[in-house]
Amino acid sequence: MAGEEVQQQITTAIQTYREEIDRIRRELNEVESLLRQGMAEVDKLSMRETSIANRVRDLDVNLERYEKTDIKTFYTTLIEVQMRLQTMRAQVEQLQTRRETLRDRQSLIGEFVELLEAAAAQLERSAKIVDLPFDPQTMIANIIQSQESERLRISLQMHDGPAQAMSNLVLRAEICQRLLDRDLDQARAELVALKNAVNNTLQETRKFIFDLRPMTLDDLGLVPTLRRYVAQISEKHKIDLNLMIQNLDQRLPGHYEVTIFRFIQEAINNVVRHSGATQARIMLDNSDNTLHILIEDNGSGFAVQDAIASAGTRKNMGLANMRQQIEVLLQGEFGIESTIGRGTRVAATIPLP
Structure with a gap:
């Protein structure tokens, strides 16, 4: 009976999140429309500013040819256009930020719905065979806790990464703006440095987006995504990661690819952060038709029994999530071996559909 209640709760949650995805999609369409209008207005104002600025420069050179009223009109018009242009650019930046936020949220909720659908399917299959071998309430709590932990991690990374970088870019842009009226050579040098900083920030943001939800996972599949991810981690953390894949040429169902990627990602993160x-x-x-996964490292190792005993705590939530991903969501088998001073071995066996 409890299993039926939990299954109903999952079904309700899936419906709620799907409605939220639809709402986000509608808001995205509205933001996209406003963004197109705003960018078109910025283009028009930029052209008008350039035209008026050229007239003002001609006025400065040929001041005697213009009436005082014309001079005042030109300068007043230029200031009005510049203020309007700055306002529109700020609005466009706000809309672009809102668009990216909505896209990230849409992706996160979509991934969570996939997890809930897999959990619902598992509950249905288990209910037809025997009594549930796990506590469904705990399973739901763990899924929600995993989601909140992931949101916390993303918010911290956004604060320390892209948000901080963007703040620095704004400061550097203000420096360039001040230098334009005092030292053009120094302003040019600062603009070159600002361009390089923007490019570096763009690259870091793209890496952040890839970690959040690799687009290649949907477009190309699990194998190319893993190859790219392993190469990035190896280069970033200066660790020798050797990826070997055999007999996995075909695409897998979407929730299989997402869950397997997240499992391996968590295992690699543990190697990088803790081992x-x-x-x-x-x-x-x-x-x-059975996928065997093995991740081995030559790190410091740890006491497995202590880690398993505390797997439900916040400190070792990652280990609990990995077990849940394999045993609950994919109906596979999960194992871990480690000896202090002799590295760690994580293994999983997954029956493929």
């Missing part, structure tokens, strides 16, 4: 390893290997092998 102190210099080398690790990641192996995937599809044999007899």
Whole structure:
């Protein structure tokens, strides 16, 4: 009976989140429309500002040819256009920020709905065979906790990464603006430095977006996404990561690819953050329609029993999530071996559809 109630709760949650996705999609369409209008207005105002600025420069050179009223009109018009242009540019930037925020939220909710749908399918299959071998209330709580933990991680990364970088860019732009009236050579040098800083920020933001939700996962599939992710992590953290994939040429269902990628991503993050390893290997092998995953490192290792005993705590939530991803969402088997001073071995076996 409890299982039926939980399944109904999951169904209700899925419907609620789907309605939220539809609402976000409608708001995105509105933002896109406003953004197009705003960018068109910015283009028009930029052209008008350039035209008036040229007239003002001609006025400065040939001052005697103009009446005082004309001079006042030109300068007043230029100031009005510049103020309007600044206002419109600020509105466009706000709309662009809102658009990216909505897209990120839409992606996160979509991924969560996939997890809920997989959980609902698991509940239905388990209910037809035997009594549920796990506590469904705990499962739902863990899924929600995982979602909130991921949101916290993303908010911290946004604050320390793109948000901080954007703040620095604004400060540098203000410096350039002040230098334009005093030292053009220095202003040019600062603009070159600002361009490089913008490019670096763009690259870091793209990496952040990839970590959040790799577009290649939907477009190309699990294998290309893993290859790119492993290469990025290896380069960023200066750790030798060796990825080997065998007999996995076909695409898998969407929730399989997402869950498997998140599982391997969590395992690699643990290697990078906690193990102190210099080398690790990641192996995937599809044999007899069963996917075998192995992640090994030469790090410091840890006490497995202590970690398992505290797997439900906030500190070791990652281990609980990995077990849940394999055993609950994909009906597979999860195992971990580690010896202090001799590295760690994480393994999973997943029956493929």
